[in-house]
Amino acid sequence: MSLRLPPLPALRLFEAAGRLRSFKLAAAELGLTPSAVSHGIAGLEETLGAKLFVRGPRGLSLTAAGGDYLAYIGEALSLIAVGTQRLPSRRGERAIAVSCAPTFAARWLLPRLHRFTARWPKVGITVDTSRRHVGFPVDGFDFAIRMSRTPSRGLSWVKLLREEFVPVCSPAYRAKIVGSRGTVDLARAALIHVTTASEGWQNWLEARGLEDIDCKGGLRFDTVDLALGAAVAGLGVAIGRRPWVDRELASGELIELADKGVAAETAYWLVSASEAEGRPELRGFKRWLIAEAGKPG
Known part of the structure; x- marks a missing residue:
């Protein structure tokens, strides 16, 4: 018997809005308008017969049911992303995708990147500096370089450098x-x-x-x-x-x-999902980046 699933596009809206706790940020991440995200979530709530968000004057928050549902949807979308990445037809064509701040990219990463490409000449690199929040591996990124005082749970965090x-x-x-x-x-x-x-x-x-x-x-x-x-x-x-x-x-x-x-009190951290260890070029990039951060100057 086939399973009855809610509309998958609406689940993507829900995952982004729930993770970011904002329709506006979710819209920016997905290339939509906040109104489109809001209407999509409302339609999903009607389909499910359950309220997922509390829309209050202080912002957006998940209901108890919404928080529980988000854990399942986040894991399900992650499994889809991981399964897609592991398809034989995609392994040879996919570049390493990195999300980081513009200053880090322009003043630190790019001047050093030639040393990595010399070791891995056939590996493409995609650098995104849009400052948007990244969900692993749902958003298609392998690594993010973020500023934080302390690491967060659920992901791999390695301290690179401190200003x-x-x-x-x-x-x-x-x-x-x-x-x-x-x-x-x-x-x-x-x-x-x-x-x-x-x-x-x-x-x-x-x-x-x-x-x-x-x-x-x-x-x-x-x-x-x-x-x-x-x-x-x-x-x-x-x-x-x-x-x-x-x-x-x-x-x-x-x-x-x-x-x-x-x-500085905050530091730059290399953040990745556990799946980042699954491909040799990702392991190589991670080791290279950590080694570069440890070099003087």
Whole structure:
């Protein structure tokens, strides 16, 4: 006897919305509108005769039935994804898919990637920097590189590196904020912030015990590249994040304004599902990435 299944597209909507706890984020991940996701979920609830979500003023949450159902649907979709990946016709054509932040990709991964492709010349690499949440293995990714203070349960987490903060500016701008005693006076500087970063000026100032500097003003940008570009242009002092700022420091475009950095509380982690160990090229990529992160500089 054949099983009666709910509409599979609706289950995909439910899995994404349940995992992300948001119709909006699920819509962005799936390339749909929030309205389409909401209507799809409503149709699924009607088909099942059960309420899956509580739509409240503080956001979306799963009902008890929805939470229980999500565990089954997530596992079922994962099995479908794994089974598809293991088809003989797909093993030779599938690239390694990596999700990571744009700064990590541009300033760390890409300058090193030639060393991996030299070892595995026939393996393709797909890098996605859309910042969306990744579900393993449902979304087709093999690895994600994420920032977090601690690892989460259910996946494989390996710490790659931790940022180090140090104020930086152009040599010309430094001359503008040197006090009468020849030392840098940050109180006179325009501070440059990265709005999408969870840590920044406030963390550095507190770690150095500097309470008399107001970090509320200044210039604000949504990427590290723009913030460093503003510092190179002489617009102010930015928090340089090693290793991302090493290129500008080596070229002399930027100089450090402190003799000691402050370690970030969050770290970059390599995240993968247990199935990532099943293919030799994935094992090779994982070992290579961990080895690169352990190299100085």
